[in-house]
Amino acid sequence: KEDKEKIKKAMNENLPRKMEIKEKIRIKTENGKIKTLECNLYPKYNNNEYVGIYGFFKDISSELDSSILNPIDYILNGFTHSQKLALLLDPFNPVTYSFTDGFYNIIGVKKQEYTHNYNIYKHIGEKKVVEKLKKMESGEVNKFDETFTFYKDKTTKKPINCELILENFYVNNELHTIGFLIDITQDIEKREHIKIIEKQKIIIKEVHHRIKNNLQILNSFINLEKREYSKEPELIIEHMQSRLNSLSILHAQTCESLDFENLNVNEAITQQEKTLNNLLNSHNDINFITYIDSELWMPISLITPLLLIINELTTNSVKHAFNDNTKNKQIYKHMKLIDGKTCEFVFKDNGIGLKDTKMQNLGSVIIKSLIKQINGTLELTVNNGTQFKIKFPINQEYVGYK
CATH class of the missing domain: 3.30.450.20 (PAS domain)
Known part of the structure; x- marks a missing residue:
């Protein structure tokens, strides 16, 4: 509107007296786009008689710097299209x-x-x-x-x-x-996609880190057992197989849940129990009783040694706790939060009772080493079977109910 009035005024002011009109004007095209034109108009005479106006218009929109062109024009162009x-x-x-x-x-x-x-x-x-x-x-x-x-x-x-x-x-x-x-739908979707990609990168890095740590743990176990069972290599392989299966459960859960920090405790232990039953199928007359809250979650760094502890306790109990006279063979597991600072895990069998109460054999040494990793304490009771009560500190930020 401002430029329209400017041109009207120039055209009505006795144009022949002016030698030239030079203006920059803005127009709006049929599709609504705003352009800037350089306008050059000249009066035309024939034998001193005024005939009209001639001149040219040049589109200079692309030549103009944003500091020269009215910023509002840029804004309107953007909104228009x-x-x-x-x-x-x-x-x-x-x-x-x-x-x-x-x-x-x-x-x-x-x-x-x-x-x-x-x-x-x-x-x-x-x-x-x-x-x-x-x-x-x-x-x-x-x-x-x-x-x-x-x-x-x-x-x-x-x-x-x-x-x-x-x-x-x-x-x-x-x-x-x-x-x-x-x-902003696409912007949000892009941001969410980027977040997912970044999270996946972290997960892959974390999983690789944990695999490396777990392999180091297994390597330590192999070195210990090579000295203890040098004449029984098949026993070492059997032990390694059960431990590998326990660790593979954590690996699978991590990948499936896309949560590299926390895992469901009940799911991990239940899956481990099924795997151990398959490995120890010659002892299928044992009844496994497990009580763990389905809503209890813990970080992988804590569940990893816990599953290895359970693996050692279960393997030892299945192989050594019962004899032919034991009736109604049972292995009982229970885990609960005592308070906001402590978690308790109980493992109990109704077998003949642990003879090595000082826990000096290799299996017991491994169990005590793993309990130490979680800063836990062990209370051993031998009475109508063997009971291991393990208490360990927790960080309520990572351990609890979801």
Whole structure:
């Protein structure tokens, strides 16, 4: 509008007296794009008689630096052609409201079908956002800046994510509102995708680290048992097989849950029990009784030595705790949180009772070493069988119920 008036004025001011008109003017094309033209006009005479005007127009839009071209033109161009970004003027006024085309694309309504009584509120997912937007409409607040989910169609399960920014201002004591509506769905999806990729990288790195540590543990066990069972290599292989299976359970759970920090204790021990039963199928007359809360979680760094402890206790008990006279053979396991600082694990069998109560054999040495890793204490009771009660400190931030 400003340039239109400038040209009209120049054309009406007795142009023949002027040798030349040079102006930079802005026009809006049919598709709504704003261009800047360099205008050069000259008066034309024939035998001193004024004939008219000749000249040329040059499109200099691409030549102009943003500091020369009016920044508002750039903004308007951006809003005019964007389907994910909308400029809102007086959105609460049923007479003077004006929206760029992106608004109608975002809300999923054709421009010619939109009326001001279209209820935007019912399409917004968050009640708090609706309440705040109504306060903006009533004038209780002067600024609004929120992200929310918007359902174009209530039958559509997946909403889009929007950001809406509004602010009130006064012109000649009249209240007006200007704002921006932005469809940020793709941005959020990209950020979430990046988060998933980064998390997967961390998981892979963590899993590799744990595999390396576990292999070192197994290597230590092999070195210990090579000295103890040098004449029984098949026994070493059998022991290693059960330990490997226990560690593979943790590896599988970590990959399946995508949680490299915490795992479900009951799932880990239950799966270990099934694996050990398959390995020790010659002792299938033993009844395993396990009580562990299905909602108890612990970090892998704690579950790893615990499963190895259970592996050693189970293997030793199955092989040595019972004789042919033992009836109703049972192995009992129970784990619970005593308080916010301590966890208790009880392993008990109803066998003939442990003879080496000082726990000096190799299996006992391994068990005590693993208990030391978790800063635990062991209470041994031999009475109608053998009971191991292990108490260890916990960090409530990582150990507890989900």
